[in-house]
Amino acid sequence: MQQLKTSADLRVHNQARLLRAVHDADEPLTRAAAARLLGIGRNTAAALVGELEAARLLHEVGAESTGRGRPTTLLLAHPEGPVVLAADVREDSWTLARIELGGQLTELESGEHDRTPAVFDEIRRATLRHSDDRLASLGIAVAGPVRGGRRLHISHLGWDEVDLDEHIGAGWAPTVVDNDARLAGLAEARRGALRGTGTALHFHIDFDIGGTLLLAGDAQRGAHNIAGEFGHMPLTGSGLRCMCGVKGCWSLDVGTNALVRRFGTEPGHAAGRELGRQVLARAEAGEAEAGRAVDDNAAALGRGLGALANALDPEAITLSGLGVELVRLRRGLIEEACADGLMEFRRARPPRILAATVGDLGPLRGAAEIAFDAILNPEWLRERL
Amino acid sequence: MQQLKTSADLRVHNQARLLRAVHDADEPLTRAAAARLLGIGRNTAAALVGELEAARLLHEVGAESTGRGRPTTLLLAHPEGPVVLAADVREDSWTLARIELGGQLTELESGEHDRTPAVFDEIRRATLRHSDDRLASLGIAVAGPVRGGRRLHISHLGWDEVDLDEHIGAGWAPTVVDNDARLAGLAEARRGALRGTGTALHFHIDFDIGGTLLLAGDAQRGAHNIAGEFGHMPLTGSGLRCMCGVKGCWSLDVGTNALVRRFGTEPGHAAGRELGRQVLARAEAGEAEAGRAVDDNAAALGRGLGALANALDPEAITLSGLGVELVRLRRGLIEEACADGLMEFRRARPPRILAATVGDLGPLRGAAEIAFDAILNPEWLRERL
DNA sequence: TCATTTTGTTCTCGGCGAGAACCTAATAGC
DNA sequence: GCTATTAGGTTCTCGCCGAGAACAAAATGA
Numbered sequence: 001m002q003q004l005k006t007s008a009d010l011r012v013h014n015q016a017r018l019l020r021a022v023h024d025a026d027e028p029l030t031r032a033a034a035a036r037l038l039g040i041g042r043n044t045a046a047a048l049v050g051e052l053e054a055a056r057l058l059h060e061v062g063a064e065s066t067g068r069g070r071p072t073t074l075l076l077a078h079p080e081g082p083v084v085l086a087a088d089v090r091e092d093s094w095t096l097a098r099i100e101l102g103g104q105l106t107e108l109e110s111g112e113h114d115r116t117p118a119v120f121d122e123i124r125r126a127t128l129r130h131s132d133d134r135l136a137s138l139g140i141a142v143a144g145p146v147r148g149g150r151r152l153h154i155s156h157l158g159w160d161e162v163d164l165d166e167h168i169g170a171g172w173a174p175t176v177v178d179n180d181a182r183l184a185g186l187a188e189a190r191r192g193a194l195r196g197t198g199t200a201l202h203f204h205i206d207f208d209i210g211g212t213l214l215l216a217g218d219a220q221r222g223a224h225n226i227a228g229e230f231g232h233m234p235l236t237g238s239g240l241r242c243m244c245g246v247k248g249c250w251s252l253d254v255g256t257n258a259l260v261r262r263f264g265t266e267p268g269h270a271a272g273r274e275l276g277r278q279v280l281a282r283a284e285a286g287e288a289e290a291g292r293a294v295d296d297n298a299a300a301l302g303r304g305l306g307a308l309a310n311a312l313d314p315e316a317i318t319l320s321g322l323g324v325e326l327v328r329l330r331r332g333l334i335e336e337a338c339a340d341g342l343m344e345f346r347r348a349r350p351p352r353i354l355a356a357t358v359g360d361l362g363p364l365r366g367a368a369e370i371a372f373d374a375i376l377n378p379e380w381l382r383e384r385l
Numbered sequence: 386m387q388q389l390k391t392s393a394d395l396r397v398h399n400q401a402r403l404l405r406a407v408h409d410a411d412e413p414l415t416r417a418a419a420a421r422l423l424g425i426g427r428n429t430a431a432a433l434v435g436e437l438e439a440a441r442l443l444h445e446v447g448a449e450s451t452g453r454g455r456p457t458t459l460l461l462a463h464p465e466g467p468v469v470l471a472a473d474v475r476e477d478s479w480t481l482a483r484i485e486l487g488g489q490l491t492e493l494e495s496g497e498h499d500r501t502p503a504v505f506d507e508i509r510r511a512t513l514r515h516s517d518d519r520l521a522s523l524g525i526a527v528a529g530p531v532r533g534g535r536r537l538h539i540s541h542l543g544w545d546e547v548d549l550d551e552h553i554g555a556g557w558a559p560t561v562v563d564n565d566a567r568l569a570g571l572a573e574a575r576r577g578a579l580r581g582t583g584t585a586l587h588f589h590i591d592f593d594i595g596g597t598l599l600l601a602g603d604a605q606r607g608a609h610n611i612a613g614e615f616g617h618m619p620l621t622g623s624g625l626r627c628m629c630g631v632k633g634c635w636s637l638d639v640g641t642n643a644l645v646r647r648f649g650t651e652p653g654h655a656a657g658r659e660l661g662r663q664v665l666a667r668a669e670a671g672e673a674e675a676g677r678a679v680d681d682n683a684a685a686l687g688r689g690l691g692a693l694a695n696a697l698d699p700e701a702i703t704l705s706g707l708g709v710e711l712v713r714l715r716r717g718l719i720e721e722a723c724a725d726g727l728m729e730f731r732r733a734r735p736p737r738i739l740a741a742t743v744g745d746l747g748p749l750r751g752a753a754e755i756a757f758d759a760i761l762n763p764e765w766l767r768e769r770l
Numbered sequence: 771t772c773a774t775t776t777t778g779t780t781c782t783c784g785g786c787g788a789g790a791a792c793c794t795a796a797t798a799g800c
Numbered sequence: 801g802c803t804a805t806t807a808g809g810t811t812c813t814c815g816c817c818g819a820g821a822a823c824a825a826a827a828t829g830a
Contacts, residue, residue, distance in 0.1 A: 004398065005395075005399060005423070005425055005818075006395075006786095006817080006819070007392050007787085007817055008784090010391075010392060010785090010786060011787090014786095014787090030808095031808085031809090032807075032808055032809090038390070040788090041789075042807095042808065043787080043810070043812095044786085046809070047786090065795080066796095067798095067807085068805070069795080069796060069808060070808040071796060071808080155730075160730065161730070198608055199605070199606075199607045199608040213598075215600070220584070220697075221584075222698025222699065223583055223584040223585075223699055223700035224700075224734065227584070228696065228698075232692070232695040232696075233618075233620065233693070234619075234621075234726075235618065235620075236619075237622050245728055245729030245732075246727070246729075247725075248622070307617070307618040307619055307631075308696075310614040310631070311615045311617075313609055313611045313612035313613075341619075343614060343629040344540070344630030345538045345545065345546070345629075347630075351608075391787050391816090392785085392786055392815085393815090393817080395786090395816090396816080399817095416777085417776075417778090425819090428778085428780080428818080428819080429818055431778070432817090450776095450826080450827050450828080452775085452776085452827080453828045454774090454775045454776025454828080455775085455778065456776090458777095458778095
């Protein structure tokens with residue numbers, strides 16, 4: 001239950017709502033519009049914004065008038081206000097970006113890495129290079145489950161129980177780390193195709209499938225922060241053993257590894273991803289064997305989506321990574337297989353299956369969202385004001 | 386986001402918190418304890434309780450002293466305060482009960498029915514018999530998915546798109562209807578073995594498997610209120626076709642239908658449930674064929690639980706219905722099969738698998754909870770005060 | 771009997787948002 | 801170009817809320 005008891009709490013609560021509205025808005029919000037949105041009076045809005053401006057959290061600038069009536073002001077990120085850094089750590093490369101309140105993103109640096117946890121030291125150094133007194137929080141997306149927000153597991157890199165606290169260390173801006181697929185889903189829910197949905201699913205299809213359940217714009221984490229390994233459910237009857245230690249995982253039939261297996265490639269390597277892209281291109285060009293590989297991938301994807309829809313009843317499902325191409329090339333096949341997996345009475349209203357719109361920036365944008373979540377709350381705000 | 390803006394909202398918000406605390410408490414809460422629990426002053430607590438007493442929502446009675454200090458008062462349900470009725474509609478029988486604030490339950494009536502939706506008219510009449518001006522809300526648990534909170538589907542009864550509004554009708558105390566397995570899970574999360582868990586799963590195993598994902602004490606509903614059909618995911622590789630229209634459902638290998646199939650019984654009939662109980666008894670007595678049937682059931686159950694734990698990362702999993710017996714007789718087998726389905730790095734901390742403690746009253750208690758949820762909120766309270 | 775402990779009660783105080791009244795700055799129509 | 805209209809900013813009062821302090825009351829225990 002929300003801890004909100006006194007009238008002083010009310011003020012900071014409404015200020016947090018206001019900041020959140022500014023951050024979430026598609027385009028700059030005016031003060032008058034914000035007042036209407038929050039259902040508060042113009043006088044109250046003026047007082048709230050005034051304090052936020054004094055705290056260097058918002059900056060008011062005159063808005064050009066759009067019609068009759070006295071012109072209002074735009075609520076923008078304060079030029080000296082908090083910013084967050086977001087990092088996306090992929091299996092052989094990384095990117096660091098800076099994000100303003102409101103979501104404006106600037107890529108700062110990127111690089112390759114040696115597939116060892118030393119990459120986190122590299123990111124720490126890069127962060128220090130771009131660190132200033134405006135830096136309020138740091139969000140990191142990693143390509144594997146992060147147990148308890150701290151211990152990272154990536155089986156195909158041989159990272160087992162990598163303790164992130166050892167690499168990121170203390171004496172640092174508040175840092176939050178999470179799984180890339182979950183963060184991509186969060187980005188989609190906050191700023192992409194899943195905006196406004198109550199219940200939705202997102203899957204990032206790369207070597208295998210990671211995903212997240214999204215409820216009212218929030219990615220679900222589970223009891224130990226390791227929810228979302230939908231790819232490791234036996235949804236398609238595969239008899240193979242997966243690298244995760246389980247037999248029959250969905251991921252064995254969907255994703256890059258599945259796509260290239262029949263062409264004799266080892267799973268989990270960057271070369272595999274390249275080959276996967278080639279197979280898609282050859283399928284699109286009409287090559288039969290590649291086409292069958294893509295068909296199988298799409299059908300297995302759809303079959304799993306149907307099963308998950310029975311259990312979780314999503315309004316929409318977004319797909320990123322390889323999923324974008326699969327939707328583009330084989331939408332019909334995916335939807336058909338999904339319908340086959342749906343209980344009869346659900347087939348009249350299947351979940352919408354959509355390509356993710358935030359795209360490759362998903363993990364980075366999601367990392368920025370969780371970094372801002374650490375700021376845009378009453379507790380942080382109370383300190384800052 | 387919670388709609389709470391003015392200081393007047395604050396009062397009713399805190400009163401709702403107080404009522405919720407009283408309703409959720411294991412044993413009667415004292416006024417002083419409630420103040421500590423909510424983090425409010427004794428003076429404020431006195432004012433809140435005073436208004437709630439005036440509104441006939443709470444009743445204060447002197448508490449006998451437990452040690453030093455001035456004795457305080459107990460906060461009890463008001464003798465003229467709101468009550469709810471809860472009905473549990475099973476496939477051939479029904480029960481109606483009356484529940485006070487705080488959870489005290491009195492069974493009122495029960496009966497058989499003819500397996501047609503006419504049972505709802507019977508329940509309506511029974512409700513009218515027990516209806517008085519204290520009746521504030523009615524909760525109904527039904528043995529099938531309720532799309533949009535209104536349209537009921539029970540394939541093995543041949544109920545398809547049964548419009549509950551036609552049977553329950555208007556001019557009635559606010560009525561909420563939901564799926565029995567979900568409500569049993571909710572009861573478990575609010576008053577049973579899942580109390581206090583953040584992420585948990587509950588499964589009710591009867592003819593097949595229904596369940597719910599529980600997050601912070603709330604059962605998830607999905608986009609169309611039909612989440613929770615975990616039994617209709619292909620988790621165990623069955624090749625059979627299910628009555629739901631899908632091939633390979635988990636429910637084909639777990640539950641009463643699976644248990645009795647090898648003994649030649651048709652699925653979905655009450656006689657089947659009786660036979661299921663007999664098979665369990667024979668297995669417990671050491672009969673080999675029955676024992677193998679129970680073994681297979683338990684193994685398939687565990688295998689599915691492991692898969693779902695990968696995706697949803699529950700802290701604990703409770704089982705009701707047949708699941709209680711399966712846990713009692715085959716805990717080891719279930720846990721072993723679950724571990725086999727868990728990704729390697731999860732096996733050190735598997736989800737706890739527990740028998741439900743609310744028991745057969747689960748759907749009824751869950752129905753009471755959603756009925757009280759319609760009351761214990763600021764909106765209803767504002768009207769009432 | 772009296773100190774101690776816990777809670778109830780009363781009163782003051784600062785703070786919050788609503789709402790009304792008024793002011794200001796733009797446009798649209800003539 | 802003048803003026804009515806419109807929308808938003810500004811200022812002030814008001815009712816309400818919960819905190820906190822001071823005190824009263826009711827129990828225990830030495």
